[in-house]
Amino acid sequence: MTGSEANSDDLLVRVSLRPPHQAPTPDGSARDDRSQDPRALRSRAAIVQAATTLFLERGYVDTSVDDIAARAAVSKRTVYNNFADKERLFTEIVLGVTATAEQFADELIAPLRQADDLPAALRELARRHLAAVTRLPVVRLRRLISAESARFPDLAREYHRRAPGRVLTALAAAFADLAAQGRLRIHDAETAAQHFAFLVVGATLDRVMFEGEAAMPSGPELDRLADGGVEAFLAAYPPDERP
Amino acid sequence: MTGSEANSDDLLVRVSLRPPHQAPTPDGSARDDRSQDPRALRSRAAIVQAATTLFLERGYVDTSVDDIAARAAVSKRTVYNNFADKERLFTEIVLGVTATAEQFADELIAPLRQADDLPAALRELARRHLAAVTRLPVVRLRRLISAESARFPDLAREYHRRAPGRVLTALAAAFADLAAQGRLRIHDAETAAQHFAFLVVGATLDRVMFEGEAAMPSGPELDRLADGGVEAFLAAYPPDERP
DNA sequence: ACCACGCGGTACTGTTCAGTGTAGTATCCA
DNA sequence: TGGATACTACACTGAACAGTACCGCGTGGT
Numbered sequence: 214m215t216g217s218e219a220n221s222d223d224l225l226v227r228v229s230l231r232p233p234h235q236a237p238t239p240d241g242s243a244r245d246d247r248s249q250d251p252r253a254l255r256s257r258a259a260i261v262q263a264a265t266t267l268f269l270e271r272g273y274v275d276t277s278v279d280d281i282a283a284r285a286a287v288s289k290r291t292v293y294n295n296f297a298d299k300e301r302l303f304t305e306i307v308l309g310v311t312a313t314a315e316q317f318a319d320e321l322i323a324p325l326r327q328a329d330d331l332p333a334a335l336r337e338l339a340r341r342h343l344a345a346v347t348r349l350p351v352v353r354l355r356r357l358i359s360a361e362s363a364r365f366p367d368l369a370r371e372y373h374r375r376a377p378g379r380v381l382t383a384l385a386a387a388f389a390d391l392a393a394q395g396r397l398r399i400h401d402a403e404t405a406a407q408h409f410a411f412l413v414v415g416a417t418l419d420r421v422m423f424e425g426e427a428a429m430p431s432g433p434e435l436d437r438l439a440d441g442g443v444e445a446f447l448a449a450y451p452p453d454e455r456p
Numbered sequence: 457m458t459g460s461e462a463n464s465d466d467l468l469v470r471v472s473l474r475p476p477h478q479a480p481t482p483d484g485s486a487r488d489d490r491s492q493d494p495r496a497l498r499s500r501a502a503i504v505q506a507a508t509t510l511f512l513e514r515g516y517v518d519t520s521v522d523d524i525a526a527r528a529a530v531s532k533r534t535v536y537n538n539f540a541d542k543e544r545l546f547t548e549i550v551l552g553v554t555a556t557a558e559q560f561a562d563e564l565i566a567p568l569r570q571a572d573d574l575p576a577a578l579r580e581l582a583r584r585h586l587a588a589v590t591r592l593p594v595v596r597l598r599r600l601i602s603a604e605s606a607r608f609p610d611l612a613r614e615y616h617r618r619a620p621g622r623v624l625t626a627l628a629a630a631f632a633d634l635a636a637q638g639r640l641r642i643h644d645a646e647t648a649a650q651h652f653a654f655l656v657v658g659a660t661l662d663r664v665m666f667e668g669e670a671a672m673p674s675g676p677e678l679d680r681l682a683d684g685g686v687e688a689f690l691a692a693y694p695p696d697e698r699p
Numbered sequence: 700a701c702c703a704c705g706c707g708g709t710a711c712t713g714t715t716c717a718g719t720g721t722a723g724t725a726t727c728c729a
Numbered sequence: 730t731g732g733a734t735a736c737t738a739c740a741c742t743g744a745a746c747a748g749t750a751c752c753g754c755g756t757g758g759t
Contacts, residue, residue, distance in 0.1 A: 253705065253706095256706080287706085287707080288706070288707045288708065288709090289707095289708095290705095290706080290707075290708085291705080291707075294706085
C-alpha cells in the first residue's frame with residue numbers, strides 16, 4: 214500500500230449506511246431492515262470503501278464485483294445482499310460522494326460573504342478551489358462519471374448539478390450580493406462566476422484530466438496558477454473601493 | 457440513421473491508410489505490404505470509419521470487434537488482418553483524429569496574426585473555438601480519451617498535447633507577437649492564452665461533458681457565451697489602440 | 700443458552716468477447 | 730489466363746464476469 218495510492222478516505226466517503234433499501238414498511242409492521250444488525254453495517258461499510266477505491270482507480274467496467282468483494286474481505290454473496298446489483302452499488306457510491314462535494318462547495322464560498330479584503334478572500338477561495346479540484350480522486354471521479362454519462366445519464370446530470378454546478382451557483386449568489394453592496398462591478402453574476410471558476414481551474418483541470426497523475430502541478434505551482442486567475446478576474450471585474 | 461447520430465465524418469477522419477504495419481523491409485527485399493491492394497485499402501477504410509463511430513458512441517470497452525466488423529460489412533478476420541489487436545486499432549484511430557484536430561488548431565489561430573480589428577478577430581476566433589469544442593463527436597472523444605487515460609496513458613498525453621494543447625500554444629505564440637507589436641497588454645502570453653481559452657469554452661465544455669447531448673446549447677446561445685468570454689478577456693487584457 | 704440470520708466459501712450458470720483456425724471464394728495483377 | 734492473396738463465413742477456444750445456489754459456520758439478540 215503505497216502513499217500515492219488513491220484512497221477513498223480522501224473523498225471523505227460517508228455513503229449513507231441506512232439505504233432506502235425497500236419502501237419503508239408498506240404493511241405497517243415493524244421493519245426488520247438489515248440496517249440494524251451491526252454485522253450488516255460493517256459489511257456494507259467495507260463494501261462501500263472498497264468499491265469507491267476500485268471504481269476510482271479502474272473505472273466502472275474494469276472493476277469486477279469479485280474484486281470489490283475481495284478488497285472488502287467479504288463474500289460476493291454479501292455484496293449482493295447489500296446492493297441489488299452492480300449498477301445500484303455504483304450510483305449509490307457516486308451520490309454519496311456527490312453529497313460531500315456539495316457540502317464542500319458551500320463551505321468554500323461561505324467566507325466570501327463576510328470578507329473585509331475582497332481580493333484576498335478571492336485569492337484564498339481560488340487556491341482552495343484549485344487544490345480541491347485537482348486532487349487525484351476528484352479527477353478520477355470526473356473521468357469516471359463523464360465516461361459513464363451514457364450508461365448513467367441521470368447520475369451524471371445529478372453529479373454535475375450538485376458538485377461543479379453547486380460551486381457556480383453559490384459563487385454567483387455571493388457575487389450578486391457583493392454587486393448589490395456596490396463592492397464588485399458585475400452585471401451578470403452567473404457569467405462572472407463561470408469566468409472566475411474557469412480562469413482559476415480551467416487549464417489545470419483540463420491538463421490533469423488527460424495527463425496522468427505524473428503531470429500534477431506542485432502545491433506552489435497550483436497557488437501561482439490560482440493567483441494568476443484571480444488577478445485576471447479582478448482586472449476584468451474590478452472591485453469598487455470600500456465606501 | 458437519424459440526423460442526430462454521431463457520424464465519424466464529422467471529425468473528418470482520415471486515418472493513415474498506409475500504416476507502418478511492420479518495420480520496413482528489414483531484409484532489403486521489395487515489400488509486399490498489403491498497402492497496395494485496393495481490396496485491403498477498402499476494407500481498412502471501412503473498418504476505420506465503423507470503429508471511429510462506434511468507439512465515440514459507446515466507448516472502448518463497450519464496443520466489440522464483432523460490432524465493428526458488422527458495421528464495416530467486413531468479417532472479423534479481416535479486422536485482424538488489418539490491425540494487430542483492438543488496442544492498436546483504437547490508438548491508430550485516436551491518433552488519426554488527433555492529427556485533424558492539430559490542423560484545426562492551426563487554422564483557428566492563423567487569422568489572428570493579420571487582424572486589423574483585434575477585438576473582432578478574437579470574437580470570431582472564440583465563436584469558432586467554442587462551436588468546434590462542443591460538437592458532439594469532439595465531446596465524446598474527450599470523454600473517451602480521458603476515461604481511457606489509465607489504459608492508454610501515452611495516447612492520452614499525446615492527444616492532449618496535440619489537440620487542446622496545440623490551441624493553447626498557437627494562441628500563446630500569437631499573443632506574444634501581438635504584445636511585441638504593442639497591440640495587446642500582456643506580460644505572460646501562455647497564461648493569457650489559457651485565460652482566453654477557458655473564459656470562452658470552460659463552463660460550456662464542462663457542462664457538456666456531463667450532461668448529455670440534450671443540454672447542448674443552441675447556436676445563438678453558444679455565440680453569446682463566446683462573446684461574454686471575449687468581453688471579459690478584453691477587460692482583463694486591454695488592447696492598445698492601433699498607432 | 701438458544702436459534703435465526705447474515706455470513707464466508709465455493710462452485711455453478713449463462714453470457715459476452717478477444718482472438719484463432721480453416722476451407723472455400725472473389726478479386727487483383729502480371 | 731493463372732497464381733497469389735485478401736476476402737467471407739463459421740466454428741471454436743479460453744477467459745472474464747454478473748449474478749445465483751447451497752451449505753455449514755458463528756455472531757448477535759433475546
